[in-house]
Amino acid sequence: MIHFLIHDRSDTVGVAVVELRAGDEVTGRTLDTHESVTLRAGSDIPLGHKIALREHHIGDAVIKYGHDIGRVVAPIQAGEHVHVQNLKTKRW
Numbered sequence: 001m002i003h004f005l006i007h008d009r010s011d012t013v014g015v016a017v018v019e020l021r022a023g024d025e026v027t028g029r030t031l032d033t034h035e036s037v038t039l040r041a042g043s044d045i046p047l048g049h050k051i052a053l054r055e056h057h058i059g060d061a062v063i064k065y066g067h068d069i070g071r072v073v074a075p076i077q078a079g080e081h082v083h084v085q086n087l088k089t090k091r092w
Contacts, residue, residue: 004028004051006037008066013050013082015064020045026079028053042079050082062087 003026004014014028020041028037028051037053045051050064056076061068074086 002027002029006030006053007032007064009033009035010063010066012053012056012061012063014053016045016047016049016051019047020051026051039079042077043081045081050087052076052078052080052082054078056082056086 003018003020004016006014006028009030009032014037020026022041022043024041025038026041029035030037039053041051055078056062056072058072058075060072062070062072062082070087070089072086073088076082076086
């Protein structure tokens with residue numbers, strides 16, 4: 001079963017296609033290369049929200065769709081929920 005999608009191989013986050021529960025082993029697939037990625041969900045992640053594919057440090061860029069979508073404002077571990085609590089736009 002596919003739990004999340006990765007739009008571009010360069011992305012650092014995937015998008016949940018089902019609700020993910022902390023502790024579950026989840027599998028994603030890249031849309032451009034059809035590679036599989038498996039990791040453990042570090043937190044509950046709602047449908048449509050982002051899951052970190054790797055560790056991110058404060059100030060790091062988050063890449064989605066092959067583009068920089070913002071900067072990290074709180075440390076993120078692989079498998080954790082990426083949202084407003086740890087990611088901010090660079091526009092403001």
